[in-house]
Amino acid sequence: MSQVFENFTLPMVDPPFMKNFEWEKFDYLYWRSWMGQRWWWSIIFAAVYVTLVQFGRAYMRNREPFKLKGPLLLWNVCLAVFSTTIFLRTLPELMNILKHDHGFYTSVCTREHMTIAHVFYEFVGTWSKVVELGDTAFIILRKQPLIFLHWYHHVSVLVYTWFSIDANDPVHRWYMSMNSGIHSMMYTYYGLRALGVKIPKPLAVLITSSQILQMFVGLYVNLYSAYAKFVGWDCGARSNANLIFALLMYLSYFVLFVQFFMKAYLRPAKRDKPKSS
Secondary structure (H helix, E strand, C coil), X not given: CCCCCCCCCCCCCCCCCCCCCHHHCCCHHHHHHHHHHCCXXXXXXXXXXXXXXXXXXXXXXXXXXXXXXXHHHHHHHHHHHHHHXXXXXXXXXXXXXXCCCCHHHHHHHCCCCCCHHHHHHHHHHHHHHHHCCHXXXXXXXXXXXXXXXXXXXXXXXXXXXXXXXXXXXXXXHHHHHHHHXXXXXXXHHHHHHHCCCCCCHHHHHHHHHHHHHHHHHHHHHHHHHHHHHHCCCCCCCCXXXXXXXXXXXXXXXXXXXXXXXXXXXXXXXCCCCCCCC
């Protein structure tokens, strides 16, 4: 099911609030359509992922855990740098829009002021959700607890990003900035742990709290979109399919992250680490 929208044009010139890099100037119309026509690949990736998770857990059941300190450190450093790059390149667009009249409405419902950097990192970020499945390999090979929230989050985000990329949904401004910002903190946290640095518990609480806030904002922008459509405002840049998918996804995340927070920090039994967002 492809949901390619009209071929709107993005300016290749630098916006007043940031400079475009040459590698960000790509044929976004072609690649948006290409990804949209192949969104079902995400279903295959997800099915292979779930199968490998079950196989990996069975394989490691009677084996000693791998340490993987070096590869784990490299993995987290690379993803921390990657996430920080996306955050720094997508946040300026969102902040610039919010400064204008009707800024929040524009950021959620229209493609006005969208930059080429936005669609570039939307494209790269969509593929990164395939790469990030590797998080689970480290958990399994090191024989750490694998909770439902972890693998459910990876699968659902993977399918959603592939399903929605061809629409260049304006609300992705919020998703990308929030997600990449929190991931930059989260992977830095894991990188420091891989180095053996003792992290104060309040920092872990802060990261998980930020994840819950992210899910709350995700819920809010989708409820706002639904309201805008209901009262007849122009919010046509958001398809009903994308809106419903995202609303249900963020609602489930919010519930699961709150449950995780309560178990990890409000009950004295166990101390879990913040999970991927």
